[in-house]
Each structure stands twice: as structure tokens, then as C-alpha cells.
Amino acid sequence: MTLAVSFPKSGQLLAQLHVVSCPRLATRCISTTRVCEKNLRAGQHKITNNRSKPLTYEQAQPPYKIGVTKSWNSWNTSSLYEEKERTSETTVEDVFIRKFMLGTFHNLMLSEVIIKRRQNLIVICGLMYRGIAPRKMYFLQGYTEELLSCLLKRPVRVELQTVESRKDMIFKWI
Structure with missing residues (x-):
């Protein structure tokens, strides 16, 4: 079960709470970053405004x-x-x-x-x-x-x- 909370003033901040069957792990499963979104731009060339590169x-x-x-x-x-x-x-x-x-x-x-x-x-x-x-x-x-x-x-x-x-x-x- 996943509970997602988003804050309307800062749309980029997303907190996720994962409910785990083990109570010891439930205290450590709060994620403030989105792991699913990988940085696909790493190692690639930056696009210029006038496409001159x-x-x-x-x-x-x-x-x-x-x-x-x-x-x-x-x-x-x-x-x-x-x-x-x-x-x-x-x-x-x-x-x-x-x-x-x-x-x-x-x-x-x-x-x-x-x-x-x-x-x-x-x-x-x-x-x-x-x-x-x-x-x-x-x-x-x-x-x-x-x-x-x-x-x-x-x-x-x-x-x-x-x-x-x-x-x-x-x-x-x-």
C-alpha cells in the first residue's frame, strides 16, 4: 500500500509512505524523492536555442x-x-x-x-x-x-x- 502526499504550493515535493508488514522497516520507508524518475539527460549534450551545435x-x-x-x-x-x-x-x-x-x-x-x-x-x-x-x-x-x-x-x-x-x-x- 502506498500513500502519496503532494503539497500544492511546491508541486515538485512529493512524499511517499510505504506501509510494510514488518514494523521495524515501516519507520524507514519514507521517501522524499521520486526514485522512479531517472535522470535520462546525464551524459548527453545540452540542446542549444538555435540548434547551432x-x-x-x-x-x-x-x-x-x-x-x-x-x-x-x-x-x-x-x-x-x-x-x-x-x-x-x-x-x-x-x-x-x-x-x-x-x-x-x-x-x-x-x-x-x-x-x-x-x-x-x-x-x-x-x-x-x-x-x-x-x-x-x-x-x-x-x-x-x-x-x-x-x-x-x-x-x-x-x-x-x-x-x-x-x-x-x-x-x-x-
Whole structure:
């Protein structure tokens, strides 16, 4: 049995009293917040008045679909149960790789940098704007692979896809 009391002056305040068969629990079952109403706006972008903020496909997805239509930005197994040896090192390496990629391909990366770890191999993926000559892009890709392989002491492969214009990445405006 639930008894709901609302106060007319402040429409947001709602007190609920749950009658429980156990008398000891009946004293603790007063709720002043509405548990049923979940905050569905957490982790989502705020809508602007004139819809001038562009969103990519990944940004437009709600956070509860991260395992369904959206993917994780780092794929590693070092944070699993009883894997305590390289957890912090992997996190620091991921941050370093992201900053290195954004610095090397300055103002050219259009998506998040995806880092996949497959055994000893690190695969770095991303979408890039086709704003420089192909020869320069291939040089930067080889430079990134060689330098990160030497610094991280494991093979690194960079897989980049190019996009004709920046407007091709816009999924919707909010």
C-alpha cells in the first residue's frame, strides 16, 4: 500500500509512505524523492536555442547504448578481475597516445581516437580530414607508427580513414 502526499504550493515535493508488514522497516520507508524518475539527460549534450551545435554519430547516441550501437574508445583487458599488473600503465599509455595523435595530426582528426590492444599489438584508428597532401599524410602515419613503437616497445599500427569535408561528419544539429 502506498500513500502519496503532494503539497500544492511546491508541486515538485512529493512524499511517499510505504506501509510494510514488518514494523521495524515501516519507520524507514519514507521517501522524499521520486526514485522512479531517472535522470535520462546525464551524459548527453545540452540542446542549444538555435540548434547551432553539430554532433557526430557517436556523440548523438545516448550513454545507455554504449555497448550496443556505440563502442568504447579503448579496448583492453588489463582492467579485468585479477589483472593488476598493467592497469595504470595502460591508462597512461592511452592518454599519451591520444595526445600524441591529436598533436601530430593537428586540426585534422575528426573523430575520437580509438585504441585497440590485441595481445602485443596496439591498433590506433580514427577519421581524418583530407586537408593535406597524401604524401604528407603517409609520412605522418609512418612517423607515428615508428615513434610510438619505439616509445611503447611494442608494435603499433595506425589505421586512418579520410573524409572529404568536415560537414560529412555531422549527424545532427542540437
